[in-house]
Amino acid sequence: MISINRFISPPKAIRLLCSRYYCNTTTTTTATATKPNISSDNIFTNEKQYDGYRTLTIVKGKESNHESFLLQQLRDNVPNCGWNKSKSPFIIVGNLSPWTIKQFQLKKHGITNKDGDDNNSNNSNQDHKPFCGFAQQILPNSILVENKSLKQIVEYASEHIIASVKNCNYKKWRIHILSPQGYIRTRQGKLYSIEQDIVDKVSKTHPSLSKLFNHQATKNQKEIIPFEDQETLVQILFTSNHSKKASAYISVSTPPIIDYLSNIQNHIPAGQIIEFTSHVKENLLKLFVGDSDNKRNIHIDHIISSKQMDPLSITQEIEDSVQDHLIEKFIPSRSYLKLLEMEIRYPQFFKMLPNQLVADLGSSPGGWTLYSLSKGCKVVSIDKSPLDAKYFDFSDKKLHFLEQDAFEFNEPPHTIPFDWLIIDMKVPPKKTLELLEIWLKEKRCKHFVVNLKYLKSDFIQETNRFIQANIMPNCTFINAHCLDTSGDYELTLFGTNKHEIK
Ligand SMILES: C[S@@+](CC[C@H](N)C(=O)[O-])C[C@H]1O[C@@H](n2cnc3c(N)ncnc32)[C@H](O)[C@@H]1O
Numbered sequence: 001m002i003s004i005n006r007f008i009s010p011p012k013a014i015r016l017l018c019s020r021y022y023c024n025t026t027t028t029t030t031a032t033a034t035k036p037n038i039s040s041d042n043i044f045t046n047e048k049q050y051d052g053y054r055t056l057t058i059v060k061g062k063e064s065n066h067e068s069f070l071l072q073q074l075r076d077n078v079p080n081c082g083w084n085k086s087k088s089p090f091i092i093v094g095n096l097s098p099w100t101i102k103q104f105q106l107k108k109h110g111i112t113n114k115d116g117d118d119n120n121s122n123n124s125n126q127d128h129k130p131f132c133g134f135a136q137q138i139l140p141n142s143i144l145v146e147n148k149s150l151k152q153i154v155e156y157a158s159e160h161i162i163a164s165v166k167n168c169n170y171k172k173w174r175i176h177i178l179s180p181q182g183y184i185r186t187r188q189g190k191l192y193s194i195e196q197d198i199v200d201k202v203s204k205t206h207p208s209l210s211k212l213f214n215h216q217a218t219k220n221q222k223e224i225i226p227f228e229d230q231e232t233l234v235q236i237l238f239t240s241n242h243s244k245k246a247s248a249y250i251s252v253s254t255p256p257i258i259d260y261l262s263n264i265q266n267h268i269p270a271g272q273i274i275e276f277t278s279h280v281k282e283n284l285l286k287l288f289v290g291d292s293d294n295k296r297n298i299h300i301d302h303i304i305s306s307k308q309m310d311p312l313s314i315t316q317e318i319e320d321s322v323q324d325h326l327i328e329k330f331i332p333s334r335s336y337l338k339l340l341e342m343e344i345r346y347p348q349f350f351k352m353l354p355n356q357l358v359a360d361l362g363s364s365p366g367g368w369t370l371y372s373l374s375k376g377c378k379v380v381s382i383d384k385s386p387l388d389a390k391y392f393d394f395s396d397k398k399l400h401f402l403e404q405d406a407f408e409f410n411e412p413p414h415t416i417p418f419d420w421l422i423i424d425m426k427v428p429p430k431k432t433l434e435l436l437e438i439w440l441k442e443k444r445c446k447h448f449v450v451n452l453k454y455l456k457s458d459f460i461q462e463t464n465r466f467i468q469a470n471i472m473p474n475c476t477f478i479n480a481h482c483l484d485t486s487g488d489y490e491l492t493l494f495g496t497n498k499h500e501i502k
Helices: 047-052 064-077 098-108 150-167 190-205 207-212 215-219 255-260 276-288 298-306 311-320 323-330 336-345 367-374 429-441 460-474
Strands: 056-059 083-085 091-094 137-140 142-148 172-179 231-241 246-253 357-361 378-383 399-403 418-423 445-453 475-481 490-497
Touching: 064 083, 064 091, 064 460, 098 255, 137 231, 137 246, 142 150, 150 190, 150 207, 150 231, 150 246, 172 190, 172 207, 172 215, 190 207, 231 255, 276 298, 276 311, 276 323, 276 336, 298 367, 311 323, 336 367, 336 445, 336 490, 357 367, 367 378, 367 399, 367 418, 418 429, 429 445, 429 460, 429 490, 460 475, 460 490
Parallel strands: 172 231, 357 378, 357 418, 378 399, 418 445
Antiparallel strands: 056 091, 056 137, 083 091, 142 246, 231 246, 445 490, 475 490
């Protein structure tokens, strides 16, 4: 049996990540905020409960060349923390100070601290939640275990989980196993049994924990199951997984941490949508074949006839094709997939509904316009170049295309608002953001999905500052993600306007 103290004063066997950046328990308990006097599982009433929060490890974005963007965003968005590149280009290691989490928790519950700052924030809590668009997944509160057998890793993980229960109540927990490159398919590898082994081990000391284990979310690889309220996420990131000499970061994110990091931490294992092509096929089958109740969209009928498809062979063709062929044959552009990915990743945010009004700026050849029309929306589609006529029936009253500069599209306020502003223009990110700011302030849109296309030379700090100073204050919700289906230097920013729109 390994004592949990070993996690606090690590022996050689287990090396806690240490650098000059990391807070220790002593420094974190010097916090000056008053103790909250309300009862909530999410508020730590005892400062010692912060002991568990020590380190933070980030899995890369899509590519190792995102490292510098990632570092910059972390430094800009997670206050008072330190970040270092690790040996692996996929991982950046840093600390998230317990103080930061504590401040967030106090603010969230509107508690005044000793310094007299009234934190009774009428502002959205989102203002205080960091976002970091180039992070694919984040592993807070990690410990590093090196060159151990899988059995020992199970023991360390179990100890870490049990320790977290002492810090914070939770109603459910799940385990995600991952590698720096992505998700490990545990069913096929030696790691298959590790989750069950951890559950068994934990149950011996803490029998009630086995009942709280979320089997469905842990084992289900096809369906993406969002975190539940008060759920804890255990992540094990294997940096080497030989059965006798494995190395891994073990991370336990309790509900308060998940809450604080909700804009960065992902409910999808390793932040990667596995088998994305099958999602694409499912979407296209629904559109092009549908079911008996489902009347086909007018534009889909148009595509079938303009591309001279044989309706009887469409199902087979979709099922048999690789992704590139599907894009070429069935949709106007690869960009269509970005909105499909948004729908899968952020189902609570990104849900276009029938008859909602969409402004699509930079719409040609028409992927995003077709996506919006396929959801039954009315679309004002604007580009300097025309839409690809093979994909659109222009007799449809729901489609209004304007061949013009999108920066000059300036509808008078009484004809708006739009439910969705979607922008995918090939212009410098700052220009897109300035346009977004105007749309938000002038209450032209309720929600937005905006693709920022960086050049390698673009200075991300400048756009980050612009987002923080000019976009975030106008939003009740904001988030960013470097989508799998986007280019290497693209960032998708999305959110909800704070200004009330009638
Ligand atoms: C990546 S493409 C957009 C792809 C599109 N979202 C889709 O789903 O197919 C970028 C588009 O931005 C358009 N664009 C760039 N600057 C523009 C401007 N000032 N006004 C309107 N469109 C612009 C280009 O003409 C180009 O068609």
